[in-house]
Amino acid sequence: MTPERSKANHPRLRSLLEQRGLRVTVRRLAVLQALGASRRPLSHGELADELVTTGMDRATVYRNLMVLAEAKLLLRTRMPDGIFRFELLRQGGRAHKLHPYLVCTECGQVRCLPRQAVSVKPGLGDVLEVQLRGRCLACLQG
Amino acid sequence: MTPERSKANHPRLRSLLEQRGLRVTVRRLAVLQALGASRRPLSHGELADELVTTGMDRATVYRNLMVLAEAKLLLRTRMPDGIFRFELLRQGGRAHKLHPYLVCTECGQVRCLPRQAVSVKPGLGDVLEVQLRGRCLACLQG
DNA sequence: GGTCATCTGCAACGCAATTGCAATAGACCC
């Protein structure tokens, strides 16, 4: 790995860290980049599987996820399968709370659904997040 | 322990098992009785802690919880702490079918919502469970 | 380039959930 290049290559992610008063490290940039490149929330396990190939330790992935989530750069959500998933929060993170997730009981993947897929009657509370558990289309058809 | 007495003493629980074509065993009756005596859903750990004192193995508790839940005698729900909890379903368990629940991010309590509170567009998959996260009415008003 | 707090890798642990296997107990028939 070439730490210097990794750092130089992500000015945007770097500034995110600096704004929160967090140290800019190769590992943190890698975590942010991986989550930013994913279209769906990732678990620590999924992310670690990906990042250990670069020599990063699973515990380091874990601790960085904690730090970044605490700094509100990531959203940490326990999905209905009991596993925490993390996603990058763009600008205050409003956009990502609005679409429902489906956690597939067969393949385990988290699918983001279009916002209008689920409608919640008003007056029940301030609903921030909608999670479904079931079988996704791919698994039903397979 | 006196297996014979345990069995003879629970005609109602016994018939529940027989109706589902399940074998009536001392251990199953003990699990049903313990859950029936509890006012709140219990985790496998809590139940096992209680039942190991009678010589039952934790794995046996676990497998019976699975069997009984599959037979719809119990409801198995993953609570927001990530741990499954089990409760006895009275009268066929129809009431507990597929109602959404709201996990309050403020007070942490789980509120059961009426089934019609959430509608899911068909064709997205086979939805088994609906979980909302947000603030419950009590916290909004408090 | 030096200093010091923070971060990282390595190793290990706790707990919930799960399974294989051999011994046991329940259901059923006589």
Place this chain on the structure above:
DNA sequence: GGGTCTATTGCAATTGCGTTGCAGATGACC
């Protein structure tokens, strides 16, 4: 009541997520 056969149980072990201690490496800052 005794025999038979399968489901159940106890024991032991494993997986996987989440988490932490510690010693060495690295980043921030001067």
